[in-house]
Amino acid sequence: MKNHGSNVIAIVGHYDCAGNPNGKEIQVNDILAARELVKSWYPECTVLGLWVNDHWNVTRVD
Numbered sequence: 001m002k003n004h005g006s007n008v009i010a011i012v013g014h015y016d017c018a019g020n021p022n023g024k025e026i027q028v029n030d031i032l033a034a035r036e037l038v039k040s041w042y043p044e045c046t047v048l049g050l051w052v053n054d055h056w057n058v059t060r061v062d
Contacts, residue, residue, distance in 0.1 A: 007045050011035045014052035024051065028061050 001007075011034045013020065013027035020027055031049040039047045049061040 001042060001045070008048065009038055009042065009045050010048045010050055011038060012050045012052060015054040024053075027051070031061055 001009075011031050013024075013031045015024070017027065020030060022030070028049075028051060031051065035047050035049045039045075051059050051061050053059070
């Protein structure tokens, strides 16, 4: 954030994740929870929640 002047952060979950081996619904809930936590750390930034499916299609989760 400080070194590169970034103002957008993406929290990304994806199909077949080894680090979070849960289904999409649980991962989306985890993404949303992480998004809220990160927003509390960096209120000046836009924090996106993203989901990548098994066809590499990306959707925004809110």
